[in-house]
Amino acid sequence: MSDPHHVPARPRRSDATRAAILAAARERFAVDGYERATVRSVAAQAGIDPSMVMRYFGSKEGLFAAAVDVDLHIPEPGEIPRERLGEALVQHFLDLWEQDTVLVTLLRVGVTHRAGAERMREVFRRQLVPAAERFGRDPADAPRRAMLVASQVLGMALLRYVLRFGPAAEMPREDVVAWLAPTVERYITAPDARGVGDAP
Amino acid sequence: MSDPHHVPARPRRSDATRAAILAAARERFAVDGYERATVRSVAAQAGIDPSMVMRYFGSKEGLFAAAVDVDLHIPEPGEIPRERLGEALVQHFLDLWEQDTVLVTLLRVGVTHRAGAERMREVFRRQLVPAAERFGRDPADAPRRAMLVASQVLGMALLRYVLRFGPAAEMPREDVVAWLAPTVERYITAPDARGVGDAP
DNA sequence: ATTGTAGGCCAACATCTGTTGACGTCGCGG
């Protein structure tokens, strides 16, 4: 959408194919993880020859890098009533995980592959930490708070969307929000680990 | 230690080799995940021939099953002062993750491989849920509460021990305990999602 | 109409994978 690396560049005749490859890659990576998602399986699902994947994306790693493009799109503090901060954030994260397979892909690959782990760190550093800076009072604390929020949200996503544990997958969405919201809110706003936000 | 499947069975001459293979397998699986941990790399690290792995464990899956043997060893309610329940549990889980690579292995493999995911579900069902039954009031709620605790603990372990995110890996252990303890305690003891345990 | 070029496929490569079977060798019970 707004990648500064590509000059606008008039549409190539192969854009449809590229898109098909990327869509297939996202699904294969999400379902199979990095190692078991083969270039051949991606190509087959996209209905083209494996060598096209190499031509357009250079290598399997290049394909992964191109396929996983995450924008957490975290709302601004102004858009959320301060009372419902935790609730709104948890809702937002659940939306992200459900509307798309890209986060499942990122987590699956991040756990086993260097490139995936690096990409996760990047998303964390460039999107979550800045967001935490906007929400919290002390910017120096932002990485810690962002990390705490990520730990809870990623843990739930792991059980619910990746591993599909019974109790996690079946719990109604509103219950998930109700349970996690106070946790997330405390991680962002509590003055310290002990406080709950309304102590003297 | 107390596996009811094996008859005591007099020590075989190959026990040292078996143990070496298992130790090597645990490390390879922990570091590389299931797919990239090859039978050959395990054998090389154990200093023996790849075919020995097959002879003793049947297949790569058999090796994995034999290598990953988790006992969470969750304390009994009586052993913990009720005030410090969250703290004691978080301490215990951090111990588990740090003393051994087996949980790292389980998480790494669980995310990409069916057998690993199934093993995780088994640990959850046979160890975490029963523990939650012992700690909580309403046994019917145990799976939900165990799942919530697991989500927070696994999320933190993911960032701290598997991905080794800076802020998660560097945070002093006592701070991790301080932040997570209230969360875990609430998941176990709060009467419902909204309550914090001391509301009217 | 011709031609250059980008899009696409086919076949092959070198390598690595899990797995198997044949072949030695050591140690212990008879």
Place this chain on the structure above:
DNA sequence: CCGCGACGTCAACAGATGTTGGCCTACAAT
């Protein structure tokens, strides 16, 4: 002392994988 079974190695298999280069086709500019 002998023989048999457990222990271990070697070599090879069949299949899959990432990747490469050659070749054909069809479009677009001249």
